[in-house]
Amino acid sequence: MIDYISLKRCPVFQGIDEKEASLLLEQVHYQIKVFKKHDIIALAGDQVKNLYIILKGSVSGEIHDYSGNTVKIEDIEAPRPLATAFLFGSENRFPVTVVARNDVTIFSMPIDDFLKLLHLNTRLLKNFLNSISSRAQFLSRKLNFLSIKTIREKIANYILQKAGDRFHSIELKNTQQELADLFGVTRPSLARVLSEMQKEKLIIIDKRTVTILNKEKLNKLIRNI
Amino acid sequence: MIDYISLKRCPVFQGIDEKEASLLLEQVHYQIKVFKKHDIIALAGDQVKNLYIILKGSVSGEIHDYSGNTVKIEDIEAPRPLATAFLFGSENRFPVTVVARNDVTIFSMPIDDFLKLLHLNTRLLKNFLNSISSRAQFLSRKLNFLSIKTIREKIANYILQKAGDRFHSIELKNTQQELADLFGVTRPSLARVLSEMQKEKLIIIDKRTVTILNKEKLNKLIRNI
DNA sequence: AAAAAAATGTATCAATTGTTACAAATAGTA
DNA sequence: TACTATTTGTAACAATTGATACATTTTTTT
Numbered sequence: 001m002i003d004y005i006s007l008k009r010c011p012v013f014q015g016i017d018e019k020e021a022s023l024l025l026e027q028v029h030y031q032i033k034v035f036k037k038h039d040i041i042a043l044a045g046d047q048v049k050n051l052y053i054i055l056k057g058s059v060s061g062e063i064h065d066y067s068g069n070t071v072k073i074e075d076i077e078a079p080r081p082l083a084t085a086f087l088f089g090s091e092n093r094f095p096v097t098v099v100a101r102n103d104v105t106i107f108s109m110p111i112d113d114f115l116k117l118l119h120l121n122t123r124l125l126k127n128f129l130n131s132i133s134s135r136a137q138f139l140s141r142k143l144n145f146l147s148i149k150t151i152r153e154k155i156a157n158y159i160l161q162k163a164g165d166r167f168h169s170i171e172l173k174n175t176q177q178e179l180a181d182l183f184g185v186t187r188p189s190l191a192r193v194l195s196e197m198q199k200e201k202l203i204i205i206d207k208r209t210v211t212i213l214n215k216e217k218l219n220k221l222i223r224n225i
Numbered sequence: 226m227i228d229y230i231s232l233k234r235c236p237v238f239q240g241i242d243e244k245e246a247s248l249l250l251e252q253v254h255y256q257i258k259v260f261k262k263h264d265i266i267a268l269a270g271d272q273v274k275n276l277y278i279i280l281k282g283s284v285s286g287e288i289h290d291y292s293g294n295t296v297k298i299e300d301i302e303a304p305r306p307l308a309t310a311f312l313f314g315s316e317n318r319f320p321v322t323v324v325a326r327n328d329v330t331i332f333s334m335p336i337d338d339f340l341k342l343l344h345l346n347t348r349l350l351k352n353f354l355n356s357i358s359s360r361a362q363f364l365s366r367k368l369n370f371l372s373i374k375t376i377r378e379k380i381a382n383y384i385l386q387k388a389g390d391r392f393h394s395i396e397l398k399n400t401q402q403e404l405a406d407l408f409g410v411t412r413p414s415l416a417r418v419l420s421e422m423q424k425e426k427l428i429i430i431d432k433r434t435v436t437i438l439n440k441e442k443l444n445k446l447i448r449n450i
Numbered sequence: 451a452a453a454a455a456a457a458t459g460t461a462t463c464a465a466t467t468g469t470t471a472c473a474a475a476t477a478g479t480a
Numbered sequence: 481t482a483c484t485a486t487t488t489g490t491a492a493c494a495a496t497t498g499a500t501a502c503a504t505t506t507t508t509t510t
Contacts (some may be wrong), residue, residue, distance in 0.1 A: 086358065088351070088359075133313040135361055136311070143364060146371045149496095184372060188499080189498065191458065195459070352460095354485095374498095375465095400487060411468055414469095453508100454509070455507080456500090456508080464500105465499090472490090476486080478486085
């Protein structure tokens with residue numbers, strides 16, 4: 001029997017208690033798979049035939065370049081599910097190669113069994129729909145952000161979003177280089193615009209602290225008035 | 226009673242025959258709404274309270290930059306559903322403004338009723354999961370596309386994707402303005418780059434037909450070699 | 451505390467794209 | 481066909497960003 005403590009931490013199983021879960025899991029097939037560091041869990045292009053949930057450890061999603069170089073796309077840690085947005089849909093294949101970053105334990109259940117569970121339990125269905133929707137929403141927000149054209153607007157957007165409604169200053173957790181990557185611009189370009197915005201007294205930057213001097217103008221910037 | 230012919234063409238209702246469908250639809254509430262060209266169907270930020278399926282016509286999903294610029298994200302045509310990925314999830318709001326591109330008829334059903342249907346019918350559930358997944362997959366591809374920086378690369382990418390492996394020429398279905406919106410650039414800029422690429426004998430454009438002259442170079446462009 | 455590494459500020463010049471404007475070509479319609 | 485609206489081609493100039501380089505500051509390591 002599976003250790004349900006890890007599983008219920010996963011968003012998909014939230015709000016379902018152990019008794020209910022064990023009743024559900026009795027009716028379907030599932031496996032617990034163990035991988036060691038650097039093991040390949042799935043290859044890019046492989047069909048996704050199972051729901052995977054990482055119970056322990058973390059994996060890395062990688063793309064292998066034409067010249068054999070490896071580009072890391074993202075890390076996924078327990079207790080997150082894997083590639084839920086690719087379980088169904090027209091192209092249900094792994095978009096990346098999944099590699100174990102350390103010792104990894106994975107809960108695996110065939111799609112059809114999972115579908116059965118979704119039918120048996122409303123909470124599970126709602127959870128899963130929420131999970132997959134949130135993923136799409138995340139992508140959509142990313143898309144919105146990328147469609148902002150000028151660096152200045154991106155900065156305003158980023159700062160105001162971080163600041164929320166209440167605060168005058170925010171603490172940056174990233175280096176300029178990381179921010180620049182996030183914005184999809186070069187580091188010197190970002191620094192230049194930050195510096196301009198300081199000269200215009202929109203913000204003050206002191207080390208990693210950004211203080212908002214003129215919230216109105218920042219807002220107008222976003223709205224491009 | 227609704228004309229089921231349009232509805233069953235929608236991926237969500239695929240494989241469900243008229244008898245079955247009418248039995249299902251009897252148990253829930255739904256509406257048919259009609260819009261004219263340029264009507265706003267939903268504003269970005271509006272809560273998604275209903276499942277929408279386009280029965281007739283087509284709509285455009287747009288981000289309105291505050292300076293009045295419009296970035297078209299995509300066109301959705303009958304019989305596709307609308308914003309399915311935003312029915313659930315933490316932020317169930319329209320990510321884009323939805324505008325009618327012509328005379329549009331839309332089928333609308335409250336979320337709770339729809340959830341009820343998902344429980345009643347496995348095929349429907351599977352269809353819906355497929356739909357929402359495809360959506361996430363689409364967004365993911367879109368994100369990749371938007372992260373391409375130069376117009377030249379975007380064009381190469383677009384043309385090669387349209388062309389697939391076999392053909393030497395493709396037929397554009399969009400005006401330059403629509404393409405430019407899709408790319409998130411201005412129309413003259415797009416035209417300029419297209420013209421340059423013609424001069425460099427990468428492509429030939431005759432009216433709406435684009436002929437690929439140098440596939441290798443186009444490929445290299447994408448891969449940034 | 452000293453040395454090394456990383457991050458930041460800034461400058462210059464090149465490349466790309468935006469803005470605006472207008473003529474030419476094409477498509478749509480009476 | 482003739483007229484109109486839409487689409488396309490192109491040009492000149494402005495604005496933004498990229499690329500590169502290097503000094504300075506800050507952080508991390510020894």
